[in-house]
Amino acid sequence: MITYSYPRLEARVTQMSLFGPSESGPDPKPVDDRRVRLQLLITVKAAPNPSEKYGETVCVAGLRTDTLRTSWVRLYPINFRHLDSDEAFRKYDIISVEAKPARQDQRRESWKPMMDTLRKENRLDTWKSRRPLLDPCVEDSMCRLNRDAQARPDAQSLALVRPSEVRGFKVTRHEGWTPEEQRKIEAYASQPDLFSGRSRTPLQAPRFKAAYHYRCHESGCRGHKQHVIDWELVALQRRLHGYSDAALAQALEAKFLNEMCAPGRDVAFYVGNQAKRVHTFSVLGVYWPKR
Template sequence: MTMGTATPAIRPNYGTRTSTGPAACTDAFLGRYNVEDSMCRINRAATERADAHSLALVRPREVIDLTLTRHPGWSKDEQRKIDAYVNQLDMLNNQDRTPLEAPRFKASYRYRCYEPGCRGHDQGLLDWEFVALQRRLTGLSDEETCRQLRAKFLTMMCNPRHDLAFYVGNQAKRVRVFSVLGVYYPGR
């Protein structure tokens, strides 16, 4: 390959993707993808069909709250998996593995989607950025940590000046339970 030329990359066909309903997107990047306007419809599909989508990008109509609760620590099953990873032999790397620490807080978003009659959704937040921010706030009181988490993940990210969407997903063993995996919040 000569300097200045690029190998063609495989790209999605953006011409086949459209935004849906009242959640039509104003962001150029996000507008290329199928943004769902109804979490209720996604939940129904997961209940009715085994082949329903397990990942989606959902535009909330109204974010009601971000609930923060003390993280209870890892369950026995989670701790077993962490221990197995830490104790796993690696022939190429002799460094000690540090076990994953549970964050101080867990969170869930309460919101309504655009489905007429939506009674609201309460979905846990599994965003790595949420945990990373907690790690940077070590040493602060619980009250101050919660204040800063809410300031970022509710006040700033869910501000009406942003074109907000939630990345949501479920797991094979619990297809009816969707969590917020990340938050997309470009300016309008």
């Protein structure tokens, strides 16, 4: 168990209320479907999921940087192969892209990107350069986010939440794709690539999945268990594919618990919920600058 002490918590909460997310939640989507060019700092690349139409899709999220009031944005769908080598953009790149409001998704932060319009504008390479944008958006109550999502489906669905203590990081075997997911993979993989003419490689399920157990700062918090769907969890498993199961599980815990959540880190979790189950939040990534 890792417990954190934040001596300047009150000052940070005041700062958040002035510049970060407000209690009213995210702004409503535009009423029309005209394209809007968004500029945002990429903070989240979620693990890929099978898709019959796109093959493998990922959800990307970030903080909008071209408006006076900062706000979270979710971009979906994005083809996994387009991002697999990090050639398009990486976490903590600032990009601009034209997008339309995602009408089939009630979550206000959700937009459908036009990937051929994407441009990389800048990159924030250091925690020092990222903190002025992200620190004011850190929140302290995961409990509040849960309550709001249960009360209304279009409540805030993306956030950066600071734990008061991380109770554990549990690694378990991935059960593999469901029959429906496997059907989607096979349907997509059976079609030759229109540009190369070659068959598509099926998306492989990772060996392990993982979940954080933590408490937020709300008084009376009973704890939160949230699955990790961070791209980095899958990418690390791919890099260490030659490890035994025991060694790989140990390596995942060493990275995501012992290193990212070490006492010397000012840790917070990027969290997001599901469109079909808005009351279910997952950890999309870890924010872990040094204190």
